[in-house]
Amino acid sequence: MDFGGWALPVNYGSQIKEHESVRTDAGMFDVSHMLITDIHGVDAKSFLRYLISNDVNKLEKHGVGKALYSGLLNNEAGIIDDLIVYLMPFGYRIVTNASTEAKDMNWIRQVATNYKVELFNRRDLAMLAIQGPNALKKVSSVHPHITDNLEVLKPFMAFEANSFFYARTGYTGENGLEVMLPREEAAGFWQFLIEAGVQPCGLGARDTLRLEAGMNLYGHDMDETINPLACNMDWVVDLSDESRDFIGKKAYQLAKLASDSDKQVGIILEGKGVLREGQKIIIDGAECGTITSGTFSPTLKISIAIARVKHDVGDKAYADIRGNLEPVRIINLPFVRNGKKLFE
């Protein structure tokens, strides 16, 4: 399928088998379409402290390689994109989405004009995500020279070795790595990982895995019209340093004060069918929310969804599935972490 101009496989074989390999063993995704941008320059830190909602100030106490998830907000606190930022020896590295590449870079470059920074898009790098309970072990078998590093690598930390960058991050709710590497070496690394028993997975499994893990997909669960309060991204807006100004801060604080923002919840289908994006959530005949991502959960064998609903919605509702009102249960996200179901 076409994904932000990139031709990507939805599945290599059975999507459910790919999904299960990540929950129980190890699977890998070619996520080279995501955009890696390196930020150099004396103002790199002050630039990022203003540009994004989370505060890169807290990276330093963990040292080089520490990663932070953040929102990239507009002045109205709508979400332009979500990203991961890494503290690097030269400054910072950010990883943003492919489908938002043009608008992200326009925005970031415009903000950067006021700072002494240089931005380098790293299309010379490929990126593979190897995820699952056995992911680190299998990467270690392919790259024995980093076995010791992997053994002590903490979640949301990264290190570099022989021009490969290994980060303990991911988008599946499982342990795993995201590896950035010279693109000409990607095919060889992929082949070695296959030989080590890592299952190639497509965008389809990536979507069901992240949905079970309660993780947002840009353009579906959040976009420029949605503020962080309405998509469970409140925790990546850091207000702890009151003196720090950042884009969208005032609008976000106002929305927070109003305290009637929509909220994001998990939906479990108790009736028949499959929950899909766009279906309405109904209580007492009135519409009170919308499903932003829905699927059949291969781990739980039921249909689940992420929805944005009114702030006072309780734990029971109906989903309008092609005109039929089917009962649903409303829970706090996520549904699954580290192979385990997280709700009763």
Next chain:
Amino acid sequence: MYTADMKFVDTHEWVRAENGDEVSVGITHHAQELLGDLVYVELPAVGQTIKTGDTIGVVESVKAASDLYSPVSGQITAINDAVVSDPTLANSEPHTAGWLFKVKLDDIAELDTLLSADKYKSLIGG
């Protein structure tokens, strides 16, 4: 796979004569391949009258929902409970054990208007 005893429609359902004017209906191997792992099927009720081209149910995979179209006109005489409880039957054996429902045809001559196996194969580029 697309055998001479089967007829087809361009919405990727197949029809096979069972006995007299009763036929069984399912989705084609090609359709199940496009949809991927099936997780839910919704079928018409026994006794329901259906008309050619009507939307009469839905077939859903992990990645997509697809309407099910009636390939013929008649009355539903049976549905395949096995495929309702395990939709992957329509992946593994789409032309045999994964049949969806049976229909008593209004007019048995309607079968002659459907696509032959060869025509269907050329439609899907096989």
